Amino acid sequence: MKILVPVKRVIDYNVKPRVKADGSGVDLANVKMSMNPFDEIAVEEALRIKEAGKAEEVIAVSVGPAKATETLRTALAMGADRAILVQVDDGVEVEPLAVAKILKAIADEEQPGIVMLGKQAISDDSNQTGQMLAALMDRPQGTFANTVEVEGDSVTVKREIDGGLETVKLTLPAIVTTDLRLNEPRYASLPNIMKAKSKPLDTKSPADFGVDIAPRLKTLKVSEPPVRQAGIKVADVDELVAKIKALGIA
Amino acid sequence: MKTLVWVEHNNAHVKDATLSAVTAAGKLGEVHLLVAGSGCRAVAEEAAKIAGVGKVHLADNAAYEHSLPENVAPLVTQLMADHDAFVAPATTTGKNIAPRVAAMLDVMQLSDILSVEGDKTFTRPIYAGNAIATVESSDAKLVITVRGTAFDKADAEGGSAAIEDVSGPADAGTSSFVGQELAKSERPELTSAKVIVSGGRALKDAETFQEYIMPLADKLGAGVGASRAAVDAGYVPNDYQVGQTGKIVAPEVYIAIGISGAIQHLAGMKDSKTIIAINKDEDAPIFQVADLGLVADLFKAVPELTEKL
Numbered sequence: 001m002k003i004l005v006p007v008k009r010v011i012d013y014n015v016k017p018r019v020k021a022d023g024s025g026v027d028l029a030n031v032k033m034s035m036n037p038f039d040e041i042a043v044e045e046a047l048r049i050k051e052a053g054k055a056e057e058v059i060a061v062s063v064g065p066a067k068a069t070e071t072l073r074t075a076l077a078m079g080a081d082r083a084i085l086v087q088v089d090d091g092v093e094v095e096p097l098a099v100a101k102i103l104k105a106i107a108d109e110e111q112p113g114i115v116m117l118g119k120q121a122i123s124d125d126s127n128q129t130g131q132m133l134a135a136l137m138d139r140p141q142g143t144f145a146n147t148v149e150v151e152g153d154s155v156t157v158k159r160e161i162d163g164g165l166e167t168v169k170l171t172l173p174a175i176v177t178t179d180l181r182l183n184e185p186r187y188a189s190l191p192n193i194m195k196a197k198s199k200p201l202d203t204k205s206p207a208d209f210g211v212d213i214a215p216r217l218k219t220l221k222v223s224e225p226p227v228r229q230a231g232i233k234v235a236d237v238d239e240l241v242a243k244i245k246a247l248g249i250a
Numbered sequence: 251m252k253t254l255v256w257v258e259h260n261n262a263h264v265k266d267a268t269l270s271a272v273t274a275a276g277k278l279g280e281v282h283l284l285v286a287g288s289g290c291r292a293v294a295e296e297a298a299k300i301a302g303v304g305k306v307h308l309a310d311n312a313a314y315e316h317s318l319p320e321n322v323a324p325l326v327t328q329l330m331a332d333h334d335a336f337v338a339p340a341t342t343t344g345k346n347i348a349p350r351v352a353a354m355l356d357v358m359q360l361s362d363i364l365s366v367e368g369d370k371t372f373t374r375p376i377y378a379g380n381a382i383a384t385v386e387s388s389d390a391k392l393v394i395t396v397r398g399t400a401f402d403k404a405d406a407e408g409g410s411a412a413i414e415d416v417s418g419p420a421d422a423g424t425s426s427f428v429g430q431e432l433a434k435s436e437r438p439e440l441t442s443a444k445v446i447v448s449g450g451r452a453l454k455d456a457e458t459f460q461e462y463i464m465p466l467a468d469k470l471g472a473g474v475g476a477s478r479a480a481v482d483a484g485y486v487p488n489d490y491q492v493g494q495t496g497k498i499v500a501p502e503v504y505i506a507i508g509i510s511g512a513i514q515h516l517a518g519m520k521d522s523k524t525i526i527a528i529n530k531d532e533d534a535p536i537f538q539v540a541d542l543g544l545v546a547d548l549f550k551a552v553p554e555l556t557e558k559l
């Protein structure tokens with residue numbers, strides 16, 4: 001079985017995003033970019049399934065600018081076997097629906113048993129791509145995975161839901177999206193980073209898969225959220241008690 | 251415009267998250283509801299009473315009992331032949347189903363909307379709420395998830411919509427429900443609590459969290475939340491997590507104890523009316539958003555606070 005792992009290059013999660021003064025978007029110039037944290041978890045989970053002898057090959061794929069090669073090299077350094085870059089021009093944002101269509105085309109070629117995605121990209125916060133891919137492939141989905149267990153021709157996914165946890169069993173091939181507590185992703189060792197440089201990386205374009213990436217949503221403007229002003233510091237617990245009582249909750 | 255709203259329920263009662271979605275849908279036009287489940291006529295009857303609802307579609311089928319997206323997305327897609335927009339609350343159920351519907355309809359979903367600006371224009375948070383995008387859809391039909399804290403709740407009473415039985419596709423046969431572990435708690439649910447007391451990594455372990463956070467929460471009749479660090483370390487179950495990837499809350503009062511205030515945590519609570527922070531580090535970022543800050547060791551301050559309240 002092959003596992004396909006889509007990874008997105010996004011602003012590093014430690015960076016505080018700044019809205020551009022002209023309201024056209026978020027300033028990404030000279031900002032540290034990294035692999036979407038949920039996708040690192042997806043790569044890790046795919047590798048663990050392979051290491052447990054339940055998959056033969058882990059293929060990382062990214063839809064993004066030439067620089068997304070770095071993200072794919074990170075996946076290869078972690079242990080993925082090969083990578084596919086579906087390259088678009090710098091500054092072009094491909095929406096989840098179009099990404100899902102590209103992934104569907106790749107899945108048709110590669111026939112993976114599992115496509116393991118992150119649950120959400122921390123840039124657009126869409127939380128859509130995996131579910132959309134599952135619809136396009138007409139296959140089952142296990143979203144927000146907390147635990148993943150592959151057995152024979154099925155995968156059992158324990159999902160993080162609002163009230164706690166839910167377990168579903170899916171017939172392979174299936175789509176899984178990762179939540180934060182699924183695992184702790186490994187760091188790539190220096191030798192593995194060196195090795196990753198010679199692993200195969202194919203470059204394609206959306207047109208190769210016949211996918212139109214024209215956006216369906218038009219961003220009219222991007223603005224700062226209302227800013228909260230820092231309030232006051234109270235001197236001690238007594239002052240805090242008085243203030244809380246004044247709020248009328250105690 | 252005719253909208254179809256996903257009713258979130260447990261096959262017995264309508265869940266509150268539905269009511270904010272109804273309000274959002276009402277801004278687009280005529281509101282129809284979909285109750286999909288098993289043995290759930292009582293839910294449809296309850297839903298029919300929600301103010302402002304035109305019609306309730308009831309799809310009662312064992313295949314829909316657990317809202318498996320493989321089974322309910324085709325049902326919704328079928329009903330979308332007669333509707334212009336599908337609106338779901340941005341709960342884990344809504345987020346699971348709506349994008350699947352969107353792809354089946356070949357439209358881009360609008361996730362987690364904060365406001366309705368026009369027929370096709372909405373605002374939504376991006377980058378963990380550090381930016382708000384105003385976006386316009388060019389698709390023929392809309393698929394939307396709604397952030398509960400951004401819309402008032404529709405009145406649960408006052409309506410008298412007709413209930414119409416609908417049948418949809420059968421079990422897709424590719425997925426099955428195995429079980430659930432639902433946290434049972436006497437406390438108010440996080441997303442509707444008026445007061446929330448949240449604890450962070452500083453609480454050390456599950457026992458300490460219980461010992462210091464719970465009595466204060468009891469005193470205030472508050473819901474209990476936590477940072478990701480506290481959840482990851484096993485102090486409390488995952489459904490306590492507040493933040494970008496946990497629950498989005500906006501209570502009257504949010505009390506953050508031993509939480510540093512990472513942007514991912516702030517994303518989930520910075521719309522709270524009053525924020526109170528207790529942290530021993532006076533430079534902790536949480537103080538930049540707190541209305542009331544106390545720089546103190548929580549192990550001294552919290553018991554004293556609980557006692558004096």
Ligand SMILES: Cc1cc2nc3c(=O)[nH]c(=O)nc-3n(C[C@H](O)[C@H](O)[C@H](O)COP(=O)(O)OP(=O)(O)OC[C@H]3O[C@@H](n4cnc5c(N)ncnc54)[C@H](O)[C@@H]3O)c2cc1C
Binds near residue numbers: 452477509529
């Ligand atoms: C993709 C992604 C998504 C994430 N999503 C979320 C999310 O949804 N929610 C979330 O919360 N986090 C999330 N995080 C994690 C987030 O970045 C932080 O790591 C986390 O919020 C830190 O939790 P904390 O504040 O409890 O711990 P810390 O940052 O370790 O802070 C502990 C605080 O306690 C204070 N303290 C210590 N001892 C005492 C004492 N005795 N008395 C008083 N104060 C004390 C310290 O001064 C410190 O400020 C996410 C991270 C990533 C990468």
Ligand SMILES: Nc1ncnc2c1ncn2[C@@H]1O[C@H](COP(=O)(O)O)[C@@H](O)[C@H]1O
Binds near residue numbers: 061
């Ligand atoms: N451009 C992309 N390239 C590769 N994978 C992507 C891309 N966009 C989204 N994904 C995958 O889909 C997941 C969810 O993204 P989103 O739906 O944008 O929140 C991510 O965690 C990735 O696994």
